[in-house]
Structure formats: structure tokens, C-alpha cells
Amino acid sequence: MALENVYITAATRTAVGKAGRGSLVNTRPDDMAAAVMVEACKRSGIEGQQVQDVTLGCSFPEQSQGMNMARVAVIAAGMPDTVNAMTINRFCSSGLEAMSIVAAKIAAGMYDVGIGGGAETMSMVSMGGAKPSPNPRLAKECPNIYIGMGNAGDNVARDFGFTREEIDAFALNSHKKACAAIEAGRFKDEITPLTLADGSVFDTDEGPRFDATLEALAKLRPAFNANPKNGFHSAGTSSQTSDGAAAVVMMSEKGVADTGATPIAKFLSYNVAAGDPKYLGPAQLEAIPKALEMAGISMADVGLFEINEAFASVALLVTRELKLDMDKVNVNGGAIALGHPLGCTGAKLSAQIIHELKRRGEKYGVVTMCIGGGMGAAGVIEVL
Numbered sequence: 001m002a003l004e005n006v007y008i009t010a011a012t013r014t015a016v017g018k019a020g021r022g023s024l025v026n027t028r029p030d031d032m033a034a035a036v037m038v039e040a041c042k043r044s045g046i047e048g049q050q051v052q053d054v055t056l057g058c059s060f061p062e063q064s065q066g067m068n069m070a071r072v073a074v075i076a077a078g079m080p081d082t083v084n085a086m087t088i089n090r091f092c093s094s095g096l097e098a099m100s101i102v103a104a105k106i107a108a109g110m111y112d113v114g115i116g117g118g119a120e121t122m123s124m125v126s127m128g129g130a131k132p133s134p135n136p137r138l139a140k141e142c143p144n145i146y147i148g149m150g151n152a153g154d155n156v157a158r159d160f161g162f163t164r165e166e167i168d169a170f171a172l173n174s175h176k177k178a179c180a181a182i183e184a185g186r187f188k189d190e191i192t193p194l195t196l197a198d199g200s201v202f203d204t205d206e207g208p209r210f211d212a213t214l215e216a217l218a219k220l221r222p223a224f225n226a227n228p229k230n231g232f233h234s235a236g237t238s239s240q241t242s243d244g245a246a247a248v249v250m251m252s253e254k255g256v257a258d259t260g261a262t263p264i265a266k267f268l269s270y271n272v273a274a275g276d277p278k279y280l281g282p283a284q285l286e287a288i289p290k291a292l293e294m295a296g297i298s299m300a301d302v303g304l305f306e307i308n309e310a311f312a313s314v315a316l317l318v319t320r321e322l323k324l325d326m327d328k329v330n331v332n333g334g335a336i337a338l339g340h341p342l343g344c345t346g347a348k349l350s351a352q353i354i355h356e357l358k359r360r361g362e363k364y365g366v367v368t369m370c371i372g373g374g375m376g377a378a379g380v381i382e383v384l
Contacts, residue, residue: 002295005253006103007263008381010043011351012036012192013246016205016339019122023202024243026123027194029058029065032245033073033119039192040115040247044261048079051249052111054086055101057094057118059342061087064124073119089343092310092369093272093377094118095246096346100270100379102250112255117247118344127241144278149372150224150233152280153311157232159279160317164232167312168217171237171336174309178208178333186332190355207240207339237312242339246347265354266382268364269294274375281314283376284368285321291366295380302328303362306349308369309334318368331356345369350381357383 014032017024024032033056041048056070070085090097095118102116134146147155157167181187182204193203222231223238249261256263271294273286284307292299305328307315319329332338332352341348346367353365368378 002268003103003107006106006267007251007256008248008265008267008354009251009256009261009263010040010249011190011354012039012043013190013348013351014194014244015191015203016207016242016244016341017202018206018339019241019243022206022243023196024121024123026197027121027243029119029121029124029245030069030073030076032194033069033117033247034077035194036117036192036245036247037073037077037115040249044249044259046113046259046261048077048083050113050259051079051083051115052113053084053102053105054115055098056085056087057089057098057343057346058087059089059091059094059120060125060127060129061089062125062130064121069119091372092308092340092342093346093371094343095348096270096350096367096369096377096379099248099250099267099347099350103267103270106250106252112252113259114250115247116250117245117347119245120341120343121243122241122341123243144276145373147278148224149280149310150238152278153238153313154224154230154232155278156281156317157313158230160313162232162313162316166316167232167237168214170312170316171217172212172214174330174333174336175209175212177331178205178337179210181332182208186359190351205338207242208333208337232313233311237336239310239335239340242341244339244341244344244348246344246351248347248350263384264358265384268380268382270377270379272375272377277374279374280310280370281317281376283374284318284370284378287376287378288322288366288368291378291380297364297380302364302366303360304331304353304357304365305329306353306365306367307334308340308345308349309336310340310370312336314370350379353381354383
């Protein structure tokens with residue numbers, strides 16, 4: 001059943017920085033989150049005190065992202081102490097999960113105005129955890145629950161029949177589309193510029209390679225498996241480690257009436273599926289049709305798909321098995337070129353698809369991603 005009366009009144013993101021060596025390496029995640037929340041409220045024409053709850057996604061809510069980062073970000077944004085907030089984690093779908101939580105609470109009548117989003121600094125936080133402690137029994141009996149994501153991506157390439165050449169070609173296309181989008185200024189309307197400590201303004205995604213070639217990609221060694229028979233993905237065909245944040249203001253009909261905000265979209269549905277943790281992607285093949293069914297639309301109704309490019313084989317699997325029109329998929333490039341700031345990504349892709357649907361005069365969009373542990377998620381958005 002579609003969430004017919006959950007409206008989006010603003011959706012914005014930061015530009016994405018390269019983790020460890022980019023412009024945002026010294027920018028805190030709570031400050032990034034604060035900046036996009038302030039801008040999202042401004043675009044909605046509301047004051048901070050009108051927000052009743054904030055839910056932010058984060059894949060590694062510890063270190064500088066710990067201590068309930070969302071609540072810290074609310075204070076950093078200058079919102080009143082009365083604005084509630086929580087941080088949630090479903091790995092790569094955390095930003096979209098946060099939006100779904102806000103949508104569900106609005107639909108249930110719990111509140112009328114909320115913010116869903118996400119933030120991640122892969123520069124400041126230890127990926128994998130500051131002190132990882134796998135369950136010894138499960139590590140022995142079910143080691144795939146702890147499998148590295150790159151290895152899971154390679155498993156998809158090997159077991160579902162994708163070649164290194166196909167993977168490299170997909171990655172090159174991602175860079176070409178992202179570079180074309182930047183040159184055309186297609187991301188400008190969705191990006192909140194950040195003023196950095198040195199006074200410079202950061203407003204352009206750093207990941208896309210204007211000099212990318214098939215020859216250069218082919219020379220890169222497998223990043224996750226030294227055995228050429230099992231190693232498919234290189235650094236050039238995997239999502240870039242990144243820093244960034246995104247925020248989406250969501251309201252009920254009453255919230256829209258009370259604030260005078262203008263809805264730009266509806267959040268119609270969300271679904272998560274799960275399968276064998278040794279793979280990334282197969283669960284999306286279940287989540288996407290189910291989300292469409294819940295929204296009351298068909299695959300043919302979808303104008304655009306944003307498929308998170310965690311690894312090239314994962315996006316290739318989804319497009320091949322669901323027989324998607326590639327002219328509708330990741331039209332401005334994906335995470336291989338633009339980056340994947342983990343817990344931010346779901347909200348980031350939502351901001352991207354809303355603006356691109358509007359630009360093209362399309363109505364429905366699907367945001368989808370694989371999730372560590374063998375899960376996959378999909379959300380359906382309608383642009384008004």
C-alpha cells in the first residue's frame with residue numbers, strides 16, 4: 001500500500017569528497033549534516049523549531065559519528081533543544097531507511113514535519129569499526145556474515161557470469177555520464193555548498209575522472225582477490241570511499257498546510273529484502289518489484305532508476321535480471337564515479353533523482369542499493 005500522503009518539500013546534498021585525500025577530509029559529519037538540514041529547511045520555507053523529529057543514517061555510528069550524531073547535528077544546525085533526533089544504521093541503505101522511518105511515522109500520525117537523511121565521513125572513521133569484534137562462533141559456522149564487501153561483489157561477478165571487460169566498460173560509462181553532468185551543471189540545484197575551514201567553498205563532486213579510459217581501467221589489479229580467476233573488481237570499478245551528507249524534509253498534509261511549504265514529491269514506498277550474505281545485489285531483485293507493487297505502479301511506469309554502484313557487477317546484475325532500460329539507469333553516473341558516502345547515499349540518491357525527474361518531466365523514480373549482509377533495499381518516489 002502506497003504512503004499516499006507523505007510529502008517531500010526539499011531534498012539537498014553536499015558535493016561528495018574523496019575520503020582521505022579530498023576537500024572534506026577535515027570536515028566533521030555532524031557539521032555536514034547540519035549544513036544540509038539548514039538548507040533543506042530554508043528551501044522548505046520553515047524554521048528549525050517547526051521540525052518535530054530528525055532521523056539520520058550512518059553506517060559507522062562511532063568516533064566522530066558517535067554519541068547519536070543526529071542529535072549533535074541538530075544542535076550544530078542551531079535548531080532548538082526541543083527538536084528530537086536519532087541515528088540509525090542499515091549500512092548502505094541507512095539514508096533511505098531514515099527517510100522511510102520518517103515517512104512511516106508521518107503516515108501513522110506520530111508527527112507532521114520531519115527530516116530524513118544521512119551523513120558519513122569515511123575519512124575520519126575507521127572503516128570496519130574502531131575495534132571490530134566478530135562473534136567467534138559465527139565466524140567459524142557462518143563466515144559469510146562477515147565477508148568483505150569487495151569479495152561479495154567479486155562473488156556476484158564470478159557466479160552470475162560477468163566478465164572483467166563488462167565490469168570495466170560499465171565503470172567507464174559511469175565516469176563519462178558523471179563528467180557530462182558536472183560540465184552541464186546538472187547537480188548545481190541539488191547541492192548545498194560548504195564553506196570549509198580555509199574559507200574556500202566546496203560545491204563540486206570530486207570523484208569523476210575526466211581522463212578515464214578502458215585501457216587505464218584494464219591495467220588496474222584486482223583489489224580484493226589476488227587470484228585472477230576470482231578477482232574481478234579493481235579500485236576503478238568499485239564505489240569510491242567518500243565523505244558527504246544529505247537531508248530531505250518530509251511532511252504530512254497537515255504539516256504542509258500548517259507550514260505553507262510547497263511539496264515537490266511524495267515518498268510512496270520502501271522495501272527491504274535479504275538473501276545469502278556471500279552476495280551483494282540478488283536481494284534487490286526482490287526488493288524493487290515489491291516496492292513498486294506497494295506503490296501501485298509497474299516497472300514500465302518508472303522514469304528513472306538510481307542504482308547504487310557499490311560494485312559494477314551489482315548494478316549490472318540488477319539491470320540485466322530486471323531487463324531495465326539503460327537509458328533510465330544512473331543517467332548522471334553512479335557511485336563508481338560520484339562516490340558512496342555509505343549512510344548518506346540513500347538520501348543523496350533521493351535528492352539526485354528528484355531533481356533529475358523534475359528536469360526531465362518524469363513522474364516516478366526508484367532508488368535502490370545492495371546492503372552488507374546479503375540485503376537489498378528499494379524506495380519509490382513520485383515527483384509532483
